Amino acid sequence: MIDPKTALISFCNATETIVAAFAHRITPDIIPDGQAYPFARIKLVGSEQAYHMNGEGYKKHLLQIDVYSPDQTVANTSAEVLRFALSGYKGVMGDLTTGRVSAKIVQSNWNTTARDFWRIIEVEIPTND
Amino acid sequence: MKPGLVVDASSFKKALADVELNSPMLLQIEGAGASVLVNGMRRRVPVDTAATKTSVMSHIVSNSALLVVDDVGPETDYAPFIEYGIPEKPNYPIQPFVRPTAFEDFAKVINAIGYSFAQLVISRWPGASK
Numbered sequence: 012m013i014d015p016k017t018a019l020i021s022f023c024n025a026t027e028t029i030v031a032a033f034a035h036r037i038t039p040d041i042i043p044d045g046q047a048y049p050f051a052r053i054k055l056v057g058s059e060q061a062y063h064m065n066g067e068g069y070k071k072h073l074l075q076i077d078v079y080s081p082d083q084t085v086a087n088t089s090a091e092v093l094r095f096a097l098s099g100y101k102g103v104m105g106d107l108t109t110g111r112v113s114a115k116i117v118q119s120n121w122n123t124t125a126r127d128f129w130r131i132i133e134v135e136i137p138t139n140d
Numbered sequence: 141m142k143p144g145l146v147v148d149a150s151s152f153k154k155a156l157a158d159v160e161l162n163s164p165m166l167l168q169i170e171g172a173g174a175s176v177l178v179n180g181m182r183r184r185v186p187v188d189t190a191a192t193k194t195s196v197m198s199h200i201v202s203n204s205a206l207l208v209v210d211d212v213g214p215e216t217d218y219a220p221f222i223e224y225g226i227p228e229k230p231n232y233p234i235q236p237f238v239r240p241t242a243f244e245d246f247a248k249v250i251n252a253i254g255y256s257f258a259q260l261v262i263s264r265w266p267g268a269s270k
Binding site for chain 1: 228231236
């Protein structure tokens with residue numbers, strides 16, 4: 012199975028607006044120590060799998076992208092750059108060929124310890140791969 | 141020789157016409173879908189003390205003969221941190237259970253609601269035991 016996190020990161024690293032906002036600081040699962048702001052981290056929340064007579068069919072992946080920045084405006088604009096690039100996208104995403112991708116910003120939080128802003132984007136990726 | 145098939149929908153239409161949805165009926169139909177969600181969340185939730193698991197339930201917000209609004213989910217204060225993560229510990233692993241249930245069990249919910257409604261119509265079928 013193609014990892015949707017890897018595919019999504021490949022897409023982000025190939026999209027100019029996202030590279031301009033994050034400079035390749037989008038990682039799967041774990042945020043590396045000492046990561047410079049703004050950065051994002053991608054987690055897989057769930058996957059739906061349909062079957063047909065010949066085996067596997069349609070799949071749909073739900074991913075969560077966490078965007079962090081100490082500046083509220085940067086956090087908002089960076090999250091919006093990701094949402095805008097992903098929402099409605101259809102085509103090649105790394106090793107995946109996707110149907111229309113759905114992306115929405117679902118939560119905004121303030122981290123009192125690290126003193127940064129945290130935005131959560133939910134991304135649905137439908138695919139046959 | 142040609143096989144003959146006659147479809148008579150008049151009984152079905154009559155049965156449908158006999159179904160006058162009221163508030164308790166709609167709650168019963170919705171309850172079937174809510175049960176699927178409750179079971180799905182309880183199956184997926186990580187368990188330590190089982191406080192969150194046992195708190196997952198259906199919360200009827202409003203109901204009428206036309207609309208039922210039901211918030212299905214956990215009640216513990218820390219459930220959102222299990223679902224989305226903890227702001228103070230960005231690398232703490234998330235163990236989502238609400239969104240995967242809504243995402244993966246959607247078809248089962250629709251099936252359960254449809255089956256529940258079909259049972260209601262069948263119970264009004266001429267000759268069916270009431």
